[in-house]
Amino acid sequence: MSDPLPVETPATKAEMTDPLPVEMPAAEVENSDPLPVEPPAAENDEPPGQPTMIEVPIALPGSTQGCPDGMVRVEGEYCSAVVQECLEYHPEWTKRHGEPGVAARCLRFREPSRCVAGKTEHLSFCMDRYEYPNVPGALPRTLTSWEQAAGLCAEQGKRLCTEAEFNFACEGPESLPYVYGYERNAETCNQDRDYRFPDHSQRLLHYEACKQNARCAAELARLDGREPAGGRAECASWAGVFDLNGNVNEWVVRTDQKAPCRSGLKGGWWGPIRSACRPMTTFHKEDDYGYEVGFRCCADAETHPAG
Numbered sequence: 001m002s003d004p005l006p007v008e009t010p011a012t013k014a015e016m017t018d019p020l021p022v023e024m025p026a027a028e029v030e031n032s033d034p035l036p037v038e039p040p041a042a043e044n045d046e047p048p049g050q051p052t053m054i055e056v057p058i059a060l061p062g063s064t065q066g067c068p069d070g071m072v073r074v075e076g077e078y079c080s081a082v083v084q085e086c087l088e089y090h091p092e093w094t095k096r097h098g099e100p101g102v103a104a105r106c107l108r109f110r111e112p113s114r115c116v117a118g119k120t121e122h123l124s125f126c127m128d129r130y131e132y133p134n135v136p137g138a139l140p141r142t143l144t145s146w147e148q149a150a151g152l153c154a155e156q157g158k159r160l161c162t163e164a165e166f167n168f169a170c171e172g173p174e175s176l177p178y179v180y181g182y183e184r185n186a187e188t189c190n191q192d193r194d195y196r197f198p199d200h201s202q203r204l205l206h207y208e209a210c211k212q213n214a215r216c217a218a219e220l221a222r223l224d225g226r227e228p229a230g231g232r233a234e235c236a237s238w239a240g241v242f243d244l245n246g247n248v249n250e251w252v253v254r255t256d257q258k259a260p261c262r263s264g265l266k267g268g269w270w271g272p273i274r275s276a277c278r279p280m281t282t283f284h285k286e287d288d289y290g291y292e293v294g295f296r297c298c299a300d301a302e303t304h305p306a307g
Helices: 091-095 145-156 164-172 206-212 216-223
Strands: 071-077 085-088 107-109 121-128 249-253 263-266 299-300
Touching: 085 091, 085 249, 091 145, 121 164, 145 249, 145 299, 164 249, 206 216
Parallel strands: none
Antiparallel strands: 071 121, 085 107, 121 299, 249 263
């Protein structure tokens, strides 16, 4: 299997004043071919076994009104086109601008972000508080394609989140570049960790099959930078959703596309990439997967009559 899926393409031309470069490891070529598809081996797509539990706050942030257990209500006015101007880039970018594998990590954005859409859109939906399997203290599931992720959400009566839903849950009405504000902090979320190059001599398997294969499990463990869901309390968004920046990339639905291009990746992962709210990877197809790629589920919120 090829290197991970870290290319992040802006959702709109107006997202940032500076062009957002491709973020790939040094050995990669920009917009390389999609990741190879594993043959449908015998595998179990059920969630991982009993997770290691961690302590979580008793009073979790956000509202759960009108949502199934484990989900939070996200509601408000969303801007579809935002200008987020970077004032200071990471030293790696300023010194090695344009080199393969060097990401335009922004240390400080201009405040505030500017909505350049003609009008905002009212959104109201439910989102899993944590990355799948949506259990506090569980490691997020990876090595899962967009198609598999959509199926796992459907088994729970849910669906994959849309690009707009992810954006709004992450950045909120203020269109924050990061869940925690305008200045990057490598300690707030699981991000900016050193990149480890995968062994290209053999492909990684899908998630359950990989855990049952000694070679694949060992390689996944060597590459793995995941952290337990909810382990960083300050990496919760305004809506009470954890790890929308960093930890693992998350599949979303591109509602303006048709199969096999409905798949997008949002939020970034633990490596040294942008890991911001708005950028999105768009060139990976619905059957692609990677060791740093996970997902979470969304659902429609119940409506309550006013009064």
